[in-house]
Amino acid sequence: MGNENLRASDADREKYVARLRLAMDEGRLNLPEFDERVQQVYTARTYGELEPLLSDLPAQRLSPHAERSPGSRVPTWVLIMWTPWVFVNLLCVVIWLATGMGYFWPFWVEVPWGLALCIPTAIGLITNRR
16 A cells, blocks of 8 residues: 555655645746645645645656755855855965065955855855755
């Protein structure tokens, strides 16, 4: 048979809501359908009551970026934002070294740009934690 008579946990219900939210974001469900199904998810007691709520939706496909090792918690967008900063500043330091290491002018490239990147990075990381 199956798990249809097993009781679902709150964590299981949250997974179903996440799948429904993804379906709504993709345009497969409209807002009233999403709302109705979410209400049914939270009133469901068993897996048998939960399964029909996703039965008309395609299976969730994970993108290659979604399957990351537990140690890699840095989102891709953070890497994309900070990579130019790293390479430009390395280039500035190399130029500074090659020109006699006088006044450390790369500071004026590193610090303002780095501070400007810190703001959207912090906001993005804080708002993406759920």
